[in-house]
Amino acid sequence: MPEGALVGQPVKLRDWQRDIIRGIYDSPTRRAIVSFGRKNGKTSISAFLLLLHLCGPEARANSQLFSAAQSRDQAAILFSLAAKIVRMSPDLNAVVAVRDTAKQLYCQELGTLYRALSAEASTAYGLSPVFTVHDELGQVKGPRSELYEALETASGAQAEPLSIVISTQAPTDADLLSVLIDDAKSGADPKTKLFMFSANESMDPFSEDAMRAANPAFGDFLNPTEVREQAAAAKRMPSRESSYRNLVLNQRVDQTAPFVPRAIWLRNSREPDDAAFYENRIYVGLDLSARNDLTAMVAVARDSSGAWHVRPIFFAPTLGLTDRASRDRAPYDVWRDRGFLVATPGASVDYATVAEQLCQLCDDGDVAAIAFDRWRMDVFKTELSRIGRELPLVEFGQGYRDMAPALDALEGELMAERVFHGGHPVLTWCAANAVATRDAAGNRKLDKAKATGRIDGMVALAMAIGAAAKAAPTVNGPSVYEERGILTL
Numbered sequence: 001m002p003e004g005a006l007v008g009q010p011v012k013l014r015d016w017q018r019d020i021i022r023g024i025y026d027s028p029t030r031r032a033i034v035s036f037g038r039k040n041g042k043t044s045i046s047a048f049l050l051l052l053h054l055c056g057p058e059a060r061a062n063s064q065l066f067s068a069a070q071s072r073d074q075a076a077i078l079f080s081l082a083a084k085i086v087r088m089s090p091d092l093n094a095v096v097a098v099r100d101t102a103k104q105l106y107c108q109e110l111g112t113l114y115r116a117l118s119a120e121a122s123t124a125y126g127l128s129p130v131f132t133v134h135d136e137l138g139q140v141k142g143p144r145s146e147l148y149e150a151l152e153t154a155s156g157a158q159a160e161p162l163s164i165v166i167s168t169q170a171p172t173d174a175d176l177l178s179v180l181i182d183d184a185k186s187g188a189d190p191k192t193k194l195f196m197f198s199a200n201e202s203m204d205p206f207s208e209d210a211m212r213a214a215n216p217a218f219g220d221f222l223n224p225t226e227v228r229e230q231a232a233a234a235k236r237m238p239s240r241e242s243s244y245r246n247l248v249l250n251q252r253v254d255q256t257a258p259f260v261p262r263a264i265w266l267r268n269s270r271e272p273d274d275a276a277f278y279e280n281r282i283y284v285g286l287d288l289s290a291r292n293d294l295t296a297m298v299a300v301a302r303d304s305s306g307a308w309h310v311r312p313i314f315f316a317p318t319l320g321l322t323d324r325a326s327r328d329r330a331p332y333d334v335w336r337d338r339g340f341l342v343a344t345p346g347a348s349v350d351y352a353t354v355a356e357q358l359c360q361l362c363d364d365g366d367v368a369a370i371a372f373d374r375w376r377m378d379v380f381k382t383e384l385s386r387i388g389r390e391l392p393l394v395e396f397g398q399g400y401r402d403m404a405p406a407l408d409a410l411e412g413e414l415m416a417e418r419v420f421h422g423g424h425p426v427l428t429w430c431a432a433n434a435v436a437t438r439d440a441a442g443n444r445k446l447d448k449a450k451a452t453g454r455i456d457g458m459v460a461l462a463m464a465i466g467a468a469a470k471a472a473p474t475v476n477g478p479s480v481y482e483e484r485g486i487l488t489l
């Protein structure tokens with residue numbers, strides 16, 4: 001081994017490492033995704049596979065090999081380890097030249113060249129890789145990476161290119177690595193292999209079973225005492241739990257601690273029933289946002305069992321959609337194509353389209369209240385006047401007075417697993433981004449300034465549930481608004 005507690009000793013593959021390698025090479029593979037907790041030898045596996053293709057049995061004459069990372073420092077780690085392996089091996093040192101300044105390894109006999117790249121590099125276009133390691137792709141925020149796409153599309157000139165993605169999980173569903181993992185789980189492409197070590201979210205996160213599930217080297221070359229101490233620290237200090245879950249348990253958890261923990265949100269993913277919107281009263285939350293950004297309209301209806309059925313509709317202007325997708329790191333174009341987002345004509349959200357959708361909802365069902373944030377509502381009301389409609393609009397403040405009890409009500413329903421949102425991808429993205437702030441009295445509101453991305457859908461959902469809570473007592477007694485002394489509708 002080139003470094004660590006076993007430095008200088010011959011490499012001996014563990015069974016789980018053998019399984020990964022066999023899984024990659026025993027059948028045709030275009031892309032392999034390997035994901036586990038930190039400090040399980042990720043870089044070592046990457047370095048050995050790299051050398052296998054540079055000067056070993058998998059090498060192809062005059063081929064180009066690359067590793068890609070999000071920063072220069074990260075890119076240097078894999079190169080540095082591979083260079084140490086070369087220098088410590090007389091056989092490799094005889095055939096591979098190490099170019100430290102350029103972060104390159106070159107095998108003159110085969111004409112093969114490896115180079116470490118980072119997202120900070122000026123360009124990765126014009127390359128033709130036969131083998132690529134995407135190191136810590138989980139650090140990419142949003143569904144796209146220019147470096148990743150440049151290298152993957154550049155491999156098209158090769159007969160059998162191979163890409164290895166090796167990383168701990170990304171924080172959210174909308175991030176590139178999550179998109180790739182979810183696609184691999186679907187089995188749509190048999191040449192994409194997934195090797196995932198992660199603690200199931202139903203497990204006690206501080207149990208040794210959870211630690212072992214995400215860390216195959218636990219108790220071997222991964223110090224178990226250190227992992228247990230990290231778990232104990234996370235249990236003592238809740239602010240560290242999300243980081244522990246993401247980096248140690250390899251769970252898809254945002255380290256910014258969103259208002260709704262991912263595990264709870266997923267437990268509410270049952271599909272809503274359309275019949276609920278015809279048989280029960282409907283409450284709507286409307287967050288218009290800026291005219292060139294995301295507008296959210298979320299309708300909820302509560303059935304006789306107490307479950308909330310959720311129907312979200314999102315709007316964004318057609319012009320500039322791709323640019324906004326890049327800015328917000330969200331696949332607006334994909335959501336549009338799949339029917340999860342309404343793209344309105346022009347460069348700003350067409351309030352006429354929003355008004356038509358809202359009027360249609362009122363025509364089809366018993367809409368009791370449409371809660372709105374007064375920002376830009378004057379423009380929207382003008383649109384309603386133009387088409388001659390009056391709707392049950394109710395102003396809903398965005399401060400602690402109105403939003404705190406709304407969030408309390410929403411949180412309670414989510415904890416009881418009574419919010420059937422069907423895993424709507426745009427609403428799920430908003431939920432992952434939503435962060436709540438507190439005042440001195442402990443009241444909460446969603447804070448767009450502290451969010452990691454758009455939260456309009458969660459604001460609209462909270463207003464819808466809040467409007468319903470204002471309108472009627474809960475099953476177990478008075479509403480949270482009545483308890484706080486706030487007048488009902």
